[in-house]
Every structure is written in C-alpha cells, then in structure tokens.
Amino acid sequence: MSQRVRGVVARAQGQPVELTTVIVPDPGPGEAVVAVKTCGVCHTDLHYREGGINDEFPFLLGHEAAGVVESVGEGVTGLEPGDFVVLNWRAVCGECRACLRGRPQYCFDTHNAKQKMTLEDGTELTPALGIGAFADKTLVAAGQCTKVDPRAEPAAVGLLGCGVMAGIGAAINTGNITRDDSVAVIGCGGVGNAAIAGASLVGARRIIAVDVEERKLQWAREFGAHHTVNAADTDPVEAIRELTGGFGADVVIEAVGNPRTYEQAFYARDLAGTVVLVGVPTPEMRLDLPLLDMFGRGGSLKSSWYGDCLPSRDFPTLVELYLQGRLDLDRFVNERIPLDGIEEAFGRMERGEVLRSVVEL
Incomplete structure (x- = not known):
C-alpha cells in the first residue's frame, strides 16, 4: 500500500x-x-x-x-x-x-x-x-x-x-596517492576537502590546498593540508612548484570544474604527474591547451566520477575507519x-x- x-x-x-x-x-x-x-x-x-x-x-x-x-x-x-x-x-x-x-x-x-x-x-x-x-x-x-x-x-x-566519497575516491581510487606523493588540491569545498582527507588518510608526504577563500583554506588545514595557497593574491602554479622543490606536485586534484583552474592543475603537476578532474563543469565549458604541452609533459590526465567508487566495497571500509577515529x-x-x-x-x-x-x- x-x-x-x-x-x-x-x-x-x-x-x-x-x-x-x-x-x-x-x-x-x-x-x-x-x-x-x-x-x-x-x-x-x-x-x-x-x-x-x-x-x-x-x-x-x-x-x-x-x-x-x-x-x-x-x-x-x-x-x-x-x-x-x-x-x-x-x-x-x-x-x-x-x-x-x-x-x-x-x-x-x-x-x-x-x-x-x-x-x-x-x-x-x-x-x-x-x-x-x-x-x-x-x-x-x-x-x-x-x-x-x-x-x-x-x-x-x-x-x-556523494560528495565526500567523490573527493576521497578522487584521491585514493583515481589518483592512486601513496605516502611518497606530493598532492595539491584546487578548490576546497566539500569535495576538495574530502580529497585532502583522503590524501591525509593514506599518508601523502605533502598536501597543498588552493582556494580563494580563507575560510575554506582553514577547513583544509583541519582536514590535513600542510600548506595553503590563496589564489586570490598568489599564482597557485608558482606556489605549488615552490613548495615541491620547483617540480610540481605528483598528483593535482581539480575540485572546481572550471577551465581556468584545470589549466592551473595541468601546469602545477610534475612532468610525469597526474591531474584528476573531480569538479563538475557545465556543458558550455571548453578547454584550450597546447597539444605539444600535453605530449611533452607525460603522466596522466584523469576524470573521477563518483570517486571511481564501488559502494559495496568502499562505504563499509570508510565507515569502519570513521568508527576507529581515523577518518x-x-x-x-x-x-x-x-x-x-x-x-x-x-x-x-x-x-x-x-x-x-x-x-x-
């Protein structure tokens, strides 16, 4: 009935x-x-x-x-x-x-x-x-x-x-972040901070958070970011390179879904680094990058949809980590x-x- x-x-x-x-x-x-x-x-x-x-x-x-x-x-x-x-x-x-x-x-x-x-x-x-x-x-x-x-x-x-799984999954499932990696996250709303939490969970050695709002950067520090960059007054690409010995991050997660921030992510990664797009763009958005730069930098350009998760596998595990006080x-x-x-x-x-x-x- x-x-x-x-x-x-x-x-x-x-x-x-x-x-x-x-x-x-x-x-x-x-x-x-x-x-x-x-x-x-x-x-x-x-x-x-x-x-x-x-x-x-x-x-x-x-x-x-x-x-x-x-x-x-x-x-x-x-x-x-x-x-x-x-x-x-x-x-x-x-x-x-x-x-x-x-x-x-x-x-x-x-x-x-x-x-x-x-x-x-x-x-x-x-x-x-x-x-x-x-x-x-x-x-x-x-x-x-x-x-x-x-x-x-x-x-x-x-x-x-939805959002928390998308961010954690973008870091762990799609980005395959390990404890040896340097990580930058551009956009520190719910999904971006979840990506920071995921990178912290697996012990990434350096986590850099990028946003234009100080409130969100403070949240990022609470979730495990080691460094923060306010892109409203600092070039985030140069800042990320400076924080990674001039090389760029091993994994850069774009959690905004905007061509400008994606371009920043592309150039802020190391030569063989990985870019993960988890921010959701709108239908009219287009991306213009020199094909030679894409060829010459190697590495991986990935999209993460729902954090590449399998709910039956990932949800119980993450809930257990939550109950243990680790997430x-x-x-x-x-x-x-x-x-x-x-x-x-x-x-x-x-x-x-x-x-x-x-x-x-």
Missing part, C-alpha cells in the same frame, strides 16, 4: 523548492523503501533546481542519505527491513562489459527503481540521482542500499553517498537543519559558509 510522506520538490527551473506531499509506492521486484534519517545538502541538488542536470521537472531532491530499510520487494536478497544503509546512485548491473571484466565501479548500465514516486495529483517525480531523499521515505533500487555499521552517526556517514567525517557537518530549511541552506552553500548542511528527519 502506497504511503504519503513529506518531500522537498523543485517544480520549475530557478524557483524556490517546496515542501509538499509525496506518494511512495510499495517496493516492486528488486526495490526497497528506506526511511530516511539524514540527507546532506549537496551542490548537485542546486544544479537540479537550476536546470543544470536536465529538464525533467518536477524533481524530488536529495541524495546524500543514510536511513533504515523499511521494506523490500520480490527477489531482493542480502537486504532486509531494519538494515542501516547509506544510499548510493550507482547500483551496478553485473552484466555490462565493465562488470563482466571485473570493473563494476565503471558499470555502464547502473539502475534505479522502476516505479515512480508521485505528487498527490499523480504527477511523476524525477528523484535526484535516482534517490530523492529530501523526504521521510524514498523508493530506490535495492542495489542502491549499502549496509554499514549501525553504530555510525547517520549525518556523517550519509555524506559518503573524521563529523567535521564535514557544519549544521543540522529541518526538512523545511533547504532553500536557506542552498544560500549558505553558495556563499561558501558551510561544507555541508545536513537535514535530519
């Missing part, structure tokens, strides 16, 4: 979000209904509201979530009511060419729930990243539920569902807000006042 719950919906491009009633159907085959405990306010949700993802309005926003499984549909195995889970937006298919080659983290056919949640008048909702967790309950594919240790604080570990996920949570506080939280996020506001339900 379907349920009526509260949910936050973006009805039209650029319009304030609305707290309204959402109809959540019973789970069908391969699906689960999850009672949401917490959900982070991510920039991707704002992109949805602004029409920057697609135009499939109305959207049910929210995706960085932790909760408890309430019910599961036919054929679901390994998941049952009462399980504490972090939601992910990449339920792997197990059948595509990436999965069959043993690389499910690159699955080319990830999936979501087949049924649609709706408004009371029957209007179908598009859930953000296939999740839609700014709601008391949400319907997802069972594969989007990753069981983790229930002792963990939901507000902290729920952030693994401070609590530091990402700047404030806890009610479900009707999301529009104001968007404003604080845009002004750079918070790493994450977290909705508690």
Whole structure:
C-alpha cells in the first residue's frame, strides 16, 4: 500500500523548492523503501533546481542519505527491513562489459527503481540521482542500499553517498596517492576537502590546498593540508612548484570544474604527474591547451566520477575507519537543519559558509 510522506520538490527551473506531499509506492521486484534519517545538502541538488542536470521537472531532491530499510520487494536478497544503509546512485548491473571484466565501479548500465514516486495529483517525480531523499521515505533500487555499521552517526556517514566519497575516491581510487606523493588540491569545498582527507588518510608526504577563500583554506588545514595557497593574491602554479622543490606536485586534484583552474592543475603537476578532474563543469565549458604541452609533459590526465567508487566495497571500509577515529567525517557537518530549511541552506552553500548542511528527519 502506497504511503504519503513529506518531500522537498523543485517544480520549475530557478524557483524556490517546496515542501509538499509525496506518494511512495510499495517496493516492486528488486526495490526497497528506506526511511530516511539524514540527507546532506549537496551542490548537485542546486544544479537540479537550476536546470543544470536536465529538464525533467518536477524533481524530488536529495541524495546524500543514510536511513533504515523499511521494506523490500520480490527477489531482493542480502537486504532486509531494519538494515542501516547509506544510499548510493550507482547500483551496478553485473552484466555490462565493465562488470563482466571485473570493473563494476565503471558499470555502464547502473539502475534505479522502476516505479515512480508521485505528487498527490499523480504527477511523476524525477528523484535526484535516482534517490530523492529530501523526504521521510524514498523508493530506490535495492542495489542502491549499502549496509554499514549501525553504530555510525547517520549525518556523517550519509555524506559518503556523494560528495565526500567523490573527493576521497578522487584521491585514493583515481589518483592512486601513496605516502611518497606530493598532492595539491584546487578548490576546497566539500569535495576538495574530502580529497585532502583522503590524501591525509593514506599518508601523502605533502598536501597543498588552493582556494580563494580563507575560510575554506582553514577547513583544509583541519582536514590535513600542510600548506595553503590563496589564489586570490598568489599564482597557485608558482606556489605549488615552490613548495615541491620547483617540480610540481605528483598528483593535482581539480575540485572546481572550471577551465581556468584545470589549466592551473595541468601546469602545477610534475612532468610525469597526474591531474584528476573531480569538479563538475557545465556543458558550455571548453578547454584550450597546447597539444605539444600535453605530449611533452607525460603522466596522466584523469576524470573521477563518483570517486571511481564501488559502494559495496568502499562505504563499509570508510565507515569502519570513521568508527576507529581515523577518518573524521563529523567535521564535514557544519549544521543540522529541518526538512523545511533547504532553500536557506542552498544560500549558505553558495556563499561558501558551510561544507555541508545536513537535514535530519
């Protein structure tokens, strides 16, 4: 029997979000209904509201979530009511060419729930990243539920569902950072600071944080940056080279998604270094770099999508490190807000006042 719950919906491009009633159907085959405990306010949700993802309005926003499984549909195995889970937006298919080659983290056919949640008048909702967790309950594919240790604080570990995993994964999975590496991170919002936390976790010998706001650079120091560079008044390429003996960093992570900062990342790496793009660009952005420079510098230019993570592998491990006190996920949570506080939280996020506001339900 379907349920009526509260949910936050973006009805039209650029319009304030609305707290309204959402109809959540019973789970069908391969699906689960999850009672949401917490959900982070991510920039991707704002992109949805602004029409920057697609135009499939109305959207049910929210995706960085932790909760408890309430019910599961036919054929679901390994998941049952009462399980504490972090939601992910990449339920792997197990059948595509990436999965069959043993690389499910690159699955080319990830999936979501087949049924649609709706408004009371029957209007179908598009859930953000296939999740839609700014709601008391949400319907997802069972594969989007990753069981983790229930002792963990939901507000902290729920952030693994998107931004924090993207940053940590960009450092560890994509950048393959080791203890011998020098690392520079350009852009110290939630994703960039997560990349710094990841580099610190594996013991990178030198971590350099770059941003144009002192507040974010202070956060970066708290997450493990050894040096900070304010690009508003210092050339970041020259600063990174100076801090690395004139060579450039072994790994430079671009967490902004802008051609100018990507160019800085490209020239701030060592000759055989790695650039990792994890910042999300907009469709109109273009990059112009001399092809000879790309040829002559060697190394790797990589893109990191969701931190190249495999949720079933990475989430439980990172939660265990959190419980051991080795990964401070609590530091990402700047404030806890009610479900009707999301529009104001968007404003604080845009002004750079918070790493994450977290909705508690």
